[in-house]
Amino acid sequence: MITLNHYLIVSALLFSLGMAGVIARRNILIIYMCLEMMLSAANLTLVAFSRFRVVEGLPDYAAQSLVFFTITVAAAEVAVGLAIIVALYRSKQSVEVESVTKLQG
């Protein structure tokens, strides 16, 4: 029997997986992919809550609208972030986080 908790736990595991990747990996592109995973995990929580909160016989569409906006913002963010990564690669010839230490004191 699938309950709301099942979905929340899947979302928690996906989010933690993404967070582990953001902290542990040194390739900026993979860090970025893990960020996308964390955003999607939050979306899963929103959709699960929207389905389990039935309003007038239908799922709560306010939550799903928020997911729609999140996906749009994530798409715009990926485009801008990848442009920044390309600009970084041009000046450093590397996509490792260790090569970007200019702000380190």
Next chain:
Amino acid sequence: MPSLFFYLFTAITLGFGLLVVTARNPVTSALCLAMSFVGLAALFISLDAYFIGTIQILVYAGAVMVLFLFIIMLLDIKAEEGKKPNLPAVIGGVVLAVILALQIVTVSSSYSLGKTPLKNAPLSLNKAAETSVLPTISNDLKVGTLPDAKLMGLTLFKQYGFHLQAIGLLLLVGTVGVVVLSKREKGGQDA
């Protein structure tokens, strides 16, 4: 039977998600991320969110992953061979992730509403058909189908019209920003 599918798609989502984090080659990571998103879209569809599941596949597994693969191949990034992983960062990441997962699991398992199964939150389409304003939606509801895209559209344009326009502006600013960022500066010393 539905619970079997839930576990199958959960395994796809989390298994390929783990491969994204552990793979040495960025191309492998990107392809595994696409598979993970497909599994997640299936979970969305299992929650009756057909429209969100569809745009998850179209936008994430389609557009975003193509962008990632394009950049990986444009920059010609090789797999990290011979390089040892940053051990303190790996330990810190794993420990923090385990702590966060345990916290969320503990909190959500003590949440009483979280124990409601999907059966106890049934959609009553006939009841919704009576209160629905648009004939196209109430006709679909009377037949017994959930017109997910129509209801999303109704919510977006009726309640969140301004937000929708703000998102449009954000996308425009994003596009202009990408063009500015990737333009080469005149007289710059970068190759």
